[in-house]
Amino acid sequence: MNSSNNLGLTRRRVLASAGAAAGMGLLAGGCESGTSPTASASAAHPFYGSHQSGIATPPQSHLLLAAVDLASETASDLRDVLGDWSTAAARLMRGERAVAGPPNFQAPPPDPGEADGLGPAALTITFGLGASLFIRRGKDRLGLAFAAPRALRPLPPFRGEALSSDQSDGDLVIQASADDPQVAFHAMHALTRIAADRASIRWAAHGSRSHPPNARGGMGHRNLFGFREGTRNVDPKDAAAMTQHVWAGGGREGDWMRGGTYLVFRRVQMLFDVWDSTTLEGQERVFGRRKSSGAPLGGRSELDPLDLNAQRGGQPLVPTDAHVRLAAPETNGGRRLLRRSYSFAEGVEKDTGQLDAGLLFMAFQRDPHEQFVPIQRRLAESDALSKHTLHVGSALFACPPGAQPGGFVGETLFA
Amino acid sequence: MNSSNNLGLTRRRVLASAGAAAGMGLLAGGCESGTSPTASASAAHPFYGSHQSGIATPPQSHLLLAAVDLASETASDLRDVLGDWSTAAARLMRGERAVAGPPNFQAPPPDPGEADGLGPAALTITFGLGASLFIRRGKDRLGLAFAAPRALRPLPPFRGEALSSDQSDGDLVIQASADDPQVAFHAMHALTRIAADRASIRWAAHGSRSHPPNARGGMGHRNLFGFREGTRNVDPKDAAAMTQHVWAGGGREGDWMRGGTYLVFRRVQMLFDVWDSTTLEGQERVFGRRKSSGAPLGGRSELDPLDLNAQRGGQPLVPTDAHVRLAAPETNGGRRLLRRSYSFAEGVEKDTGQLDAGLLFMAFQRDPHEQFVPIQRRLAESDALSKHTLHVGSALFACPPGAQPGGFVGETLFA
Numbered sequence: 001m002n003s004s005n006n007l008g009l010t011r012r013r014v015l016a017s018a019g020a021a022a023g024m025g026l027l028a029g030g031c032e033s034g035t036s037p038t039a040s041a042s043a044a045h046p047f048y049g050s051h052q053s054g055i056a057t058p059p060q061s062h063l064l065l066a067a068v069d070l071a072s073e074t075a076s077d078l079r080d081v082l083g084d085w086s087t088a089a090a091r092l093m094r095g096e097r098a099v100a101g102p103p104n105f106q107a108p109p110p111d112p113g114e115a116d117g118l119g120p121a122a123l124t125i126t127f128g129l130g131a132s133l134f135i136r137r138g139k140d141r142l143g144l145a146f147a148a149p150r151a152l153r154p155l156p157p158f159r160g161e162a163l164s165s166d167q168s169d170g171d172l173v174i175q176a177s178a179d180d181p182q183v184a185f186h187a188m189h190a191l192t193r194i195a196a197d198r199a200s201i202r203w204a205a206h207g208s209r210s211h212p213p214n215a216r217g218g219m220g221h222r223n224l225f226g227f228r229e230g231t232r233n234v235d236p237k238d239a240a241a242m243t244q245h246v247w248a249g250g251g252r253e254g255d256w257m258r259g260g261t262y263l264v265f266r267r268v269q270m271l272f273d274v275w276d277s278t279t280l281e282g283q284e285r286v287f288g289r290r291k292s293s294g295a296p297l298g299g300r301s302e303l304d305p306l307d308l309n310a311q312r313g314g315q316p317l318v319p320t321d322a323h324v325r326l327a328a329p330e331t332n333g334g335r336r337l338l339r340r341s342y343s344f345a346e347g348v349e350k351d352t353g354q355l356d357a358g359l360l361f362m363a364f365q366r367d368p369h370e371q372f373v374p375i376q377r378r379l380a381e382s383d384a385l386s387k388h389t390l391h392v393g394s395a396l397f398a399c400p401p402g403a404q405p406g407g408f409v410g411e412t413l414f415a
Numbered sequence: 416m417n418s419s420n421n422l423g424l425t426r427r428r429v430l431a432s433a434g435a436a437a438g439m440g441l442l443a444g445g446c447e448s449g450t451s452p453t454a455s456a457s458a459a460h461p462f463y464g465s466h467q468s469g470i471a472t473p474p475q476s477h478l479l480l481a482a483v484d485l486a487s488e489t490a491s492d493l494r495d496v497l498g499d500w501s502t503a504a505a506r507l508m509r510g511e512r513a514v515a516g517p518p519n520f521q522a523p524p525p526d527p528g529e530a531d532g533l534g535p536a537a538l539t540i541t542f543g544l545g546a547s548l549f550i551r552r553g554k555d556r557l558g559l560a561f562a563a564p565r566a567l568r569p570l571p572p573f574r575g576e577a578l579s580s581d582q583s584d585g586d587l588v589i590q591a592s593a594d595d596p597q598v599a600f601h602a603m604h605a606l607t608r609i610a611a612d613r614a615s616i617r618w619a620a621h622g623s624r625s626h627p628p629n630a631r632g633g634m635g636h637r638n639l640f641g642f643r644e645g646t647r648n649v650d651p652k653d654a655a656a657m658t659q660h661v662w663a664g665g666g667r668e669g670d671w672m673r674g675g676t677y678l679v680f681r682r683v684q685m686l687f688d689v690w691d692s693t694t695l696e697g698q699e700r701v702f703g704r705r706k707s708s709g710a711p712l713g714g715r716s717e718l719d720p721l722d723l724n725a726q727r728g729g730q731p732l733v734p735t736d737a738h739v740r741l742a743a744p745e746t747n748g749g750r751r752l753l754r755r756s757y758s759f760a761e762g763v764e765k766d767t768g769q770l771d772a773g774l775l776f777m778a779f780q781r782d783p784h785e786q787f788v789p790i791q792r793r794l795a796e797s798d799a800l801s802k803h804t805l806h807v808g809s810a811l812f813a814c815p816p817g818a819q820p821g822g823f824v825g826e827t828l829f830a
Contacts, residue, residue: 064760066770103707105696112691113641113706118625166765182625185639185760189770193691200768206621206760210533210597224600226528276527276608281520291528292518345479345600345621346761350581353615355481355604 043179044120047090049402050259051247052409054124055338055364056236060177063207063342064184065265065360067170067395068192068199070133075142078133079414081195085127085174086408088194089187095120098190112193115186123183125191126175127409128263128397133171147413149254151262151367152398158380158391167267167393170202175263175362181208203393205267207342207360224270224343224357225388227287228294231302232328234338245336248366256412259401261364264337264372267393269349270358275388286384288322296324306330323385326378335371337363358389368396458594459535462505464817465674466662467824469539470753470779471651475592478622478757479599480680480775482585482810483607483614485548490557493548494829496610500542500589501823503609504602510535513605527608530601538598540606541590542824543678543812548586562828564669566677566782567813573795573806582682582808585617590678590777596623618808620682622757622775639685639758639772640803642702643709646717647743649753660751663781663813671827674816676779679752679787682808684764685773690803701799703737711739721745738800741793750786752778773804783811 045053070078088098095118097111134148135141176187192201209221223229234241250258275283284291294302298310298317308325310317318325329336345357365371380386403409460468485493503513510533512526549563550556591602607616624636638644649656665673690698699706709717713725713732723740725732733740744751760772780786795801818824 066763103695105699106694108692109641109695109698109706112687114637114639115625116637116641116707180625181623181760182637182639182758185758185770185772189639189687189772192770193687196691201763201770202768204760204762204770206762208596210530210595222529222531222597224529224597224604226524226531272527272604272608276611277523279521280518280524283524284520291524292531343597343600345596345619347619347621348481348616353617355600355607355616355619357600357604 043122044094045122045124047086047093047125047403048405051402052126052260052399053093053402054126054175054177055246055261055340055399056242057124057177058236059209059340059342060122060124061179061209061211062177062181062184063209063360064176064181064188064204065207065362066174066188066192066204067130067202068172068174068195069202070171070199072198073141075144075414077198078142078144079410081172081198082127082410083408084194085125085191086403086410088191089125089127089409090405092187092190093120093123093125095123098187098194112186112189114189115180115183118180118183118186121178121180121183123176123178123187125187126173126177126263126399128173128175128399129410129413130169130171130173130395130397132169144413147253147256149248149257149398150251151248151254151257151369152396153369155264155368155373155394155396156377158376160380160386161391161394163394164392167203167205169395170397172199173263173265173395173397181206205344205360205393206346207344209342223341223359224345225275225283225287226291227283227289228302229341230339231289231294232306234336236338241336242338245371246338246364246366254398256415257398257400258412261338261366261399262368263395263397263399264361264363264365264368265393265395265397266359266361266391267344268359268361269356269390269392271352271388271390272354272357273352278388285319285322286388288318288324297322319384321382321384323379323383326383327375332375332378335375337365337371337375339363364399458537459509460537460539462501462508462540462818463820466817467541467675467814468508468817469541469590469592470661470676470755470814471657472539472592473651474624474755474757475537475539476594476624476626477592477596477599478624478775479591479596479603479619480622480777481589481603481607481619482545482617483587483589483610484617485586485614487613488556490559490829492613493557493559494825496587496613497542497825498823499609500540500606501818501825503606504540504542504824505820507602507605508535508538508540510538513602513609527601527604529604530595530598533595533598533601536593536595536598538591538593538602540602541588541592541678541814543588543590543814544825544828545584545586545588545810545812547584559828562668562671564663564672564813565666566663566669566672566784567811568784570679570783570788570809570811571792573791575795575801576806576809578809579807582618582620584810585812587614588678588680588810588812596621620759620775620808621761622759624757638756638774639760640690640698640702641706642698642704643717644756645754646704646709647721649751651753656751657753660786661753661779661781669813671830672813672815673827676753676781676814677783678810678812678814679776679778679780679783680808680810680812681774681776681806682759683774683776684771684805684807686767686803686805687769687772688767693803700734700737701803703733703739712737734799736797736799738794738798741798742790747790747793750790752780752786752790754778779814 099110176184178184248257296306349356514525591599593599711721764771
């Protein structure tokens with residue numbers, strides 16, 4: 001678990017809050033005026049800790065995810081970028097400017113400034129490394145191939161996907177999540193600017209996630225098909241489950257990843273035309289849940305157990321091709337993922353004239369080839385939901401363990 | 416000003432709040448659970464009134480703007496679409512499903528359902544009509560050309576713009592603004608679905624707008640260049656200013672527009688590469704304001720008067736090409752606009768590898784050819800800011816007056 005940070009908190013107080021979940025200290029940031037800041041604007045998560053932030057952190061309202069390609073071909077440049085990013089990320093998560101320094105009218109402002117006065121807004125920043133940093137076109141690109149974790153080898157193709165290279169892969173990933181979209185934008189802007197001479201943005205995705213006023217924690221939000229998401233997700237507060245399913249344990253090539261995790265990203269376009277014409281019964285059979293309550297078919301409320309053996313008239317209550325059945329740990333050898341997905345909606349899909357919208361599927365796990373890959377292979381082949389969605393982007397990143405003050409995320413790779 | 420609505424408010428109470436600005440009643444919506452809803456999730460604006468909502472309404476946090484092209488070529492279909500939309504919009508703004516009706520498992524759900532439980536979230540929905548509904552390729556398309564307002568004739572070209580047809584124009588516009596992005600998405604999804612057999616989406620844009628914790632009303636938010644926006648905007652609570660600058664007065668062709676207004680939309684891409692390399696002094700000279708405080712050059716705080724005559728060493732303190740000077744009513748014959756812009760950030764700009772981000776400029780006015788056009792012509796030719804921005808989308812819409820219960824927005828066109 002993350003330890004509390006030990007930075008200058010003279011204008012901050014520890015917020016005793018149920019939101020301080022997952023063992024992380026949630027700090028109330030300072031506010032320039034005498035008025036009370038809103039809870040979300042003032043919340044600050046610590047950057048430093050044994051794990052990176054933005055993984056076990058309860059999902060914020062907004063996401064900006066960007067894959068970045070390294071322009072340099074030296075390991076020391078990668079090391080410098082990661083070091084600079086960590087220093088800036090720790091500042092940004094405290095609601096400070098990315099780069100310290102007095103104003104100098106004769107120089108470009110060290111921080112672009114669009115988040116001035118917005119507070120930390122529960123910002124978390126998570127860094128990850130892609131396979132192309134280690135081996136590209138068969139070559140040991142930076143002299144780091146010896147450290148490439150087996151778990152980071154490329155994902156196999158899946159049936160029915162239509163991946164676009166300009167929405168897939170990347171040397172590095174930055175995940176900025178916050179309760180204010182401008183705070184997430186500013187973090188991404190500031191971090192990419194710091195590395196502007198050494199890296200360029202390959203793709204970026206913007207997501208959001210709504211919390212019903214009566215929902216607690218991350219539960220109960222709906223995806224854009226109107227169904228509740230994440231009901232049976234790994235509980236980030238369950239340390240044993242996190243160790244079993246999420247935190248990487250190390251191993252021959254990947255010992256530097258011990259305490260880290262692997263992020264699978266899939267950009268999943270939702271095909272609304274057929275979906276919106278599907279009967280309510282049909283929609284519920286696709287997911288295997290009631291639309292309004294989120295209860296599994298045969299159950300009464302969202303948290304009722306999923307009974308995959310229940311039958312009516314000789315037929316399974318939860319259809320054999322229902323999403324909830326095919327994704328369930330019970331039918332996947334106990335495999336689970338920590339999902340932390342966001343919805344996206346970005347303009348119009350040219351071919352259909354419909355809103356281009358769907359799910360930025362993101363899942364953290366200790367080994368994607370033992371977890372995401374077998375689950376997704378089964379979903380792609382049999383899941384009723386796959387007829388209503390199209391995977392158009394895909395990426396896999398190794399997210400190193402957290403850093404301590406004075407260190408940086410990724411330093412274990414260079415140890 | 417909008418009248419309060421007279422709908423069933425048994426679960427609602429009037430919120431005595433400074434947020435009930437612009438003379439509109441702000442209602443607290445019901446919440447299914449016993450817990451307290453957040454202020455933003457519970458706020459409801461009335462759809463019915465003498466003006467449409469979403470114009471004088473204090474800007475919400477999120478925007479979804481979509482231009483829609485009518486598939487039909489009959490005025491009665493247009494009338495039906497507008498009627499159906501108003502009925503649904505009034506329901507959506509109360510936090511209800513778009514279409515009433517008991518659940519029917521054997522039919523597609525009348526409402527797509529993704530905003531169930533999220534409350535009204537201060538949703539406003541604004542409708543507008545484009546010039547192409549009246550005259551298209553020189554023809555009286557729907558038999559309504561006689562009613563085409565002179566103020567709706569197409570905008571002229573401006574220097575330096577690079578407009579893309581798939582981000583410009585459109586037969587109709589829907590503006591959905593809310594404090595929850597999923598509520599805005601749902602409104603757009605539900606409304607376009609209602610008209611799916613009669614209309615298709617031409618383009619859509621997503622925006623957001625951050626309010627510092629200590630800001631009051633719509634003041635003080637920063638654009639993505641880090642400068643404060645809207646400091647000298649028309650005050651929607653100033654009825655005389657709204658009558659003078661914003662609400663259309665009618666006239667020979669456009670009498671049906673009396674009490675309506677005209678929306679100019681410009682998608683303005685910000686060019687961050689040069690901007691981020693510009694000195695702080697240079698940035699402040701481009702805007703004519705201090706970056707941190709928002710004070711006009713020569714002033715001390717954001718609300719200080721703009722002194723365009725102030726000099727130092729024989730040079731004007733506010734440069735001759737500063738944005739604040741060239742956009743000022745004082746240098747534009749008193750012309751003013753009610754701006755209601757949002758920031759956007761949607762992926763990566765292919766040519767530069769930078770974040771594709773900027774401003775969804777939106778301004779309401781009584782006659783764009785007397786207000787926006789002369790101001791923008793001057794800005795396009797001389798404004799220092801124009802070197803750092805690129806206008807890539809443009810549209811103009813006539814937003815009819817509001818409707819009363821039983822009526823619909825746009826009915827005056829058919830009277």
